[in-house]
Amino acid sequence: MDIQRAVFFHTPENGDPIAEVSLRISTGAGELKTPTTPADKPHILSGYTARLLLFTKSRPIVWVRYATHVSGDIFFHSQPYDHFVDPDGKDVPLDKSLFNLAGYRSLGNNTISHGCIRLAMRDAIYLANTIYKGMPVYVFQSSKGYDIPAAESLPPVDLNTRWDPTDMDPANPYRQREKNNMAWRYKPTGAQPMTPAGKLPAAADCIGNKDQLPAGTSYRYLYTPDVSAPVLRTVFIVVTYPDGSYEEVRAKINVVTEEEMTATTPTTTPETTSPDSSETEPPTTTETTTAPELTSPPATTEADETEPTPDP
Known part of the structure; x- marks a missing residue:
């Protein structure tokens, strides 16, 4: 918590843990400080x-x-x-323009929460789509001895609005102001490429209409996804246009086994000639089958829940 980061580690077989992704956070302050965990007793995510x-x-x-x-x-x-x-006591639905800007500015710098661990919208979505049931979470006060990667910077708060600058809702003024550049004129769409476990597809393959985008457009992963095991992984692709404008596009990667990958590849049997006839038999074609879509952990619930939790 000394550097206000949430870090994802990957532990290779017969190897030491490797820090792969670092997110800017804000933990509890003062009497509401986020409790740490013993080194041998992490939280186990539900x-x-x-x-x-x-x-x-x-x-x-x-x-x-x-x-x-x-x-x-x-x-x-x-x-x-x-x-x-409302006057009748019913909750007014969420207004996305009433975001806590002071807390956003504190991410990665200061403790400000009431015990929970706060993130920017972009990173909260990434975390929710990356964790899994049974995943261990350690909360340490000191980062000493760990090689922590640099965290992705957050867009600045430079408009007179209380939207989260990382919220990708098209109604967000941070998205609307881009209407005079390429990021406004072009609308890249996320694709869902299939890949065998252990092989990361090119970021460009996660954009379904890249052939409709201008020449010179580049693509990169906002965070390098874990494709080590079969899963339907949510990813964010940063699409950068020749004029320097950019946008983040949500896509998915369908990570499958080698067997499932092979099953989706059509194969043909070469033509053969019967020794008793000059006629050529038609080639035999193996029918192409598509691997079933995998479910991305964790499952999310819709927005009608009320959770009796303490201060966030």
């Missing part, structure tokens, strides 16, 4: 995530998005959003 939660024990009550349960009352989640009720 796999529970929710697209939207209402923290009713918080004062004030707030909405949070893409919440991932850690332990007890501790969650990973987005920065909070203001909550209101």
Whole structure:
């Protein structure tokens, strides 16, 4: 927690853990400091995530998005959003323009939460789509002795609005202001390439209409995804245009076994000639079958949940 980072480690077979992805976070402050874990007793994730939660024990009550349960009352989640009720006492639906900007500016720098672990929207989505049930989570006060990779920078808050700058909703003013550049004029769409476990496809293969984008457009993964085992993995592709403008496109990678990959590749039997006839038999073609779509862990719940949790 000394550097305010959430770090994903990969442990190769017969090897030491390797830090692969680092996210900017903000943990609990003061008396509400996020509790640490012993080195030999991590939190074990339940796999529970929710697209939207209402923290009713918080004062004030707030909405949070893409919440991932850690332990007890501790969650990973987005920065909070203001909550209101109608005169009849019913909750007013989430307003994405009522985002906690002070908390956003603190990510990766200061402790500001009430015990939970806050992230930018972009990173909260990435985390919720990357964790799995049974995944260990360690909370350490010191990063000493660990080789931590640099965290991706966050877009600045430079508009008179309270939207999360990383929120990819087209209604976000940070998206709308790009209308005078290539990122506004072109609309890349995410694809779902299939790949065998252990082989990362090119980032460009995750864009379904790249042939419709201008020459000189480049593609990269926002975070390098884990494709070591079969899974339907959510990824973000940074599409950068020749004029320097860019956007982040959500896509998926269908990671399958070698057997499933082979089953989707059509094969043909070469023509053969019967020794008793000059006629050539038609070639035999093996029917192409598509591997079933895999489910991406963890499952997410829709936005009508109310979670009686304490301060986020």
